[in-house]
Amino acid sequence: MLSLLNMSGNLPPKVPHAFDAEYLAAVQTVLSRQSPNDLIGAHQFRGKQRDRIAGARFVGRRLPVAPNPDQLIVTNGTQGAITMLMAGLIGRGGTLAIEELSYPTMRQFAEMFGIGLCSIPMDKEGMLPDAYEAACRIKNPAAVYAMPTLQNPTTAIMSVDRRRNIADISRKYGVSIIEDDIYSLLPFDLPPPLSAFAPEISWYILGTAKSMAAALKVAYLVAPSAEAAQSRFWPGVRATYWMCAPINAATVTALIENDAADRIIAAVRRETQARQALVTERLRHREFNSIAEGLHVWLKLPASQPRAEFVARVRSRGVEISASDTYFFGKDEPPNAIRFGTGTAPDREAFERGLDAVIRAYDA
Numbered sequence: 306m307l308s309l310l311n312m313s314g315n316l317p318p319k320v321p322h323a324f325d326a327e328y329l330a331a332v333q334t335v336l337s338r339q340s341p342n343d344l345i346g347a348h349q350f351r352g353k354q355r356d357r358i359a360g361a362r363f364v365g366r367r368l369p370v371a372p373n374p375d376q377l378i379v380t381n382g383t384q385g386a387i388t389m390l391m392a393g394l395i396g397r398g399g400t401l402a403i404e405e406l407s408y409p410t411m412r413q414f415a416e417m418f419g420i421g422l423c424s425i426p427m428d429k430e431g432m433l434p435d436a437y438e439a440a441c442r443i444k445n446p447a448a449v450y451a452m453p454t455l456q457n458p459t460t461a462i463m464s465v466d467r468r469r470n471i472a473d474i475s476r477k478y479g480v481s482i483i484e485d486d487i488y489s490l491l492p493f494d495l496p497p498p499l500s501a502f503a504p505e506i507s508w509y510i511l512g513t514a515k516s517m518a519a520a521l522k523v524a525y526l527v528a529p530s531a532e533a534a535q536s537r538f539w540p541g542v543r544a545t546y547w548m549c550a551p552i553n554a555a556t557v558t559a560l561i562e563n564d565a566a567d568r569i570i571a572a573v574r575r576e577t578q579a580r581q582a583l584v585t586e587r588l589r590h591r592e593f594n595s596i597a598e599g600l601h602v603w604l605k606l607p608a609s610q611p612r613a614e615f616v617a618r619v620r621s622r623g624v625e626i627s628a629s630d631t632y633f634f635g636k637d638e639p640p641n642a643i644r645f646g647t648g649t650a651p652d653r654e655a656f657e658r659g660l661d662a663v664i665r666a667y668d669a
């Protein structure tokens with residue numbers, strides 16, 4: 306039997322022509338610069354100074370003011386950063402506000418830490434300010450998980466006004482912002498992060514998994530202050546699971562320092578644009594949300610096509626996609642929509658085949 310083509314994930318496309326030589330050179334640079342045992346011999350809680358300086362430069366691509374490297378924490382990925390923040394900022398019995406369609410893993414983390422979720426209704430820009438404010442008043446969340454830039458799964462991008470509004474409400478009710486900006490490095494001309502509007506209450510995370518390679522295992526976390534970074538991420542927390550392996554941190558540092566990160570991101574962007582051009586051309590006349598540099602497409606289905614049946618029909622054509630239910634944190638019925646990724650197909654030909662299966666199921 307032919308194996309299923311996985312288009313339910315939204316990893317960046319592989320770009321070995323650009324990635325391989327740069328990565329190899331970076332690893333060689335790292336290993337020639339320092340004794341391996343010296344590099345790996347001890348835990349570095351917030352990351353080595355050189356890695357935090359590179360991280361500050363990297364997040365400076367998005368934040369209007371590059372942070373002090375002492376505010377930076379080098380983590381082994383966005384999930385590692387999020388779990389530390391959920392445990393540290395919210396804790397058992399506390400509440401996290403989250404958009405009603407969002408990153409599904411947040412549900413597992415909430416269960417793991419005994420944290421309640423309160424879902425916030427959305428429009429095309431993401432969470433609605435009035436609904437968010439009402440939730441802050443009634444449910445008293447300690448933090449909000451926000452993905453205001455190319456939201457997963459809807460692709461929503463908050464306007465500057467909306468960001469300012471959400472930041473003001475968070476400040477008014479003392480709600481910490483956990484901002485996941487993981488999809489922000491491929492598109493152009495984006496608004497600044499939400500955290501830029503309330504830096505004193507924001508924990509800003511910029512991972513590399515969606516712009517360079519899914520398993521690089523490096524994400525930079527910017528704390529509201531150097532003191533906050535230190536008090537949440539120090540040996541006294543007695544946890545190291547979120548820490549980046551020093552070889553990974555140092556390799557990404559080398560990629561940032563010689564601008565190889567830019568070249569890899571540009572290659573991922575080019576391949577994504579080529580695949581999204583196919584989406585725009587082939588899906589025209591159907592209702593969908595995506596942008597030219599987006600790793601996922603949100604396709605709305607007509608009432609005559611219930612999403613579960615649609616997903617099954619696409620699957621029968623050998624392609625895996627996911628229904629809106631996967632991402633739904635709300636109380637009522639999820640919207641009749643599906644998400645598929647543009648990057649997981651191993652090459653453009655396979656992607657076209659997957660896209661074709663989606664279109665044929667839609668038109669059936």
Ligand SMILES: Cc1ncc(COP(=O)(O)O)c(C=O)c1O
Pocket residue numbers: 315381382383384385408452457485487512513514519523524
């Ligand atoms: C919104 C979002 N955040 C984080 C991640 C995972 O990031 P990392 O691999 O850096 O933990 C994903 C991956 O699917 C994601 O969609």
